[in-house]
Amino acid sequence: MVVVDLAVFAVVAFRQVILNARALSIRYRLNDDVYQWIRALPKVRTAAAEPFVFDRWLTRTGQVQSPRSRSDRIQGVVSAFGTAAVTASVLLAYYLLSGPIRGDLDDAEVVSWVAAYTGLLAAVLQLGGLSENIGIMVSVKRRLNPLLESKTEDYAQGAPLPPRGDICFDRASFSYGVDDVPAVQDISFRVSPGEFVAMVGPSGYGKSTLLRLLPGFESPASGSITVGGQELADINMPGLRRQCGVVLQDALPFAGTIFDNIQGSGHLTWSQAWAAARAAGLEEDIRRMPMGMSTVLLDGGAGLSGGQRQRRMLAQALAKQPAIVVLDEATSALDNRTQERVSASIGALHVTRIVVAHRLSTVMTADRVLVMRDGRIIEEGSPDSLIQAEHGEFRDLVRHQLG
Template sequence: MGIFLAFNAALGQFAAGMLAMTDAISTVINSIPIMKHLTPIIENTPEIHAGKRDPGTLKGKLEVDQLRFAYTKEQIVVKNVSFSIEPGQYVAVTGPSGSGKSTLLRLLLGFEKPDQGNIFFDDHDIKQLNIQRVREQCGVVLQNSFLISGTLFDNIVGSAPLTQEDAWLAAEKAGLADDIRKMPMGMHTVISERGGTLSGGQRQRVLIARALAKNPRILFFDEATSSLDNLTQAIVIESLERLNVTRLVIAHRLTTIEKADLILVMHQGEIIQSGSYADLMREEGLFQTMAKRQLAI
């Protein structure tokens, strides 16, 4: 009997140890995806603003010269990209998925540093500018932009010292004001994290309103209107056209880019075509092929 009790106690300790080890292994496995997200933050060099030039009030001129960027030696994402945008001009960037459009936008915002080439804001090299002051004058909607848990007002103004009137004005420009008026609490309506209580189109319009709230000098949109119906998108585009701001918009929908002053077509990291909508529709090439595919749907 004593031998059995001793064996049973030892077996219990062994089983408890194995269970603890299994829990530890499970914790490590679950941490791997989190570490993949944290690695870029840990490895990234902190931004240093001291000694950098204040850009002042931006006019909205933007120039890119022979830009090249690669995540690895084998993965060149942006290849020798050059273009210039004058203040108030509307430039659209389009092309197949994976052609480097979003990476180009990250480079323009200073989130990534190019391997070669230069970026100029109002003829000033971005490397010499206080990038935080540059970003403060830019309205940005990225593909992975998200809402926060809080009121619609909080989501539109963020940490900026803006008023209810400013928030309503931004909502009007984004074609969102009528939707907010129909909500029981109006601008004080509380939404869940990532805006789960809103439709896809409403979430995008809140993000657009946030980008417009501070009256930016430059707008950077990455598929910012992809979930909007044609009528709502037309309202947003009409509002943006009345603003005297520079716009660089990444989009696939023809209705989004057809009124652009200049369209840049990217493929495998390079700009392979550029011109107005009418010019590119007449020219045999990737843009015409993509456009015909959409028009046939």
């Protein structure tokens, strides 16, 4: 009887794992959707999409409850089966020990055997009751596996980065998945200290991915990236990132005061924070705010305009006086006058600049322009030389955008 109980509970546990994995997977997607809907609530209301959002939420909730209800029904059947099995087994054991197989056992020994057998069956029943929790634990562990198995950065290792050095990409390629088309492929170029290099091209052709490779947010699948002659993999990453002022596409401020946002993880004086705000063209806006640098921002920079959010991110990037500035569409929301003032402020710092921009007026002062398509560099040269090239991609982009 114990063997039968164990076999039944094993089958049930396996079924519970499947049902709970399905329910948890749908619940995670539902949570992701709800988070996105809350963050995009103004856009949802503007598009009058409330009925669509509610219908989708209702559908997802029903999908979560379906396997959950089946799991609860199975658990109820198992509980009833377990109770009945224990009762029947105890009665059977008592009958057998009282008669056919009693042998020389006295009454005390019979009671002891029945009590021991009852305890064993109770333990098996409890094991069956844990099958649901085991299923949930297995499902959660499976979801966490990519995170738990990912390679962690060793912050204590790596050679120190030289104060200034050239940046070299040598046939670097990268894809986000094993079977995915490479986001960047066979990329080779060099950036000298103090040089201003701009990347242009249609959206979705690898410019942002290429910028993520430099601070080590992603590692190239093939080829190499060196800074100051040292392989990126051999460099102390925190040291490299401290020397990089990075503003990635759609980066958002975190909740806290403006001073805390500009300071980031560093330690700034108020005068240094004001200097960074001035370089980013944000000083006048901050002085008009009720509490100046002590004005509290909500999560995501709610209450700031798109241009103010971008300049706040720029101020944080410039506050640590970086040797390398990496900007991904960091001034796309600024008007032309503010953008020119910010570009002039950054240019006066004499730092190495690698900039992605769709607004071509921002790259006309670059030392070099890299034109990308399909994850490759198809043109490279100064803005003037590329404009003069017949049938050139950059020339066509300038003609369509600037006239």
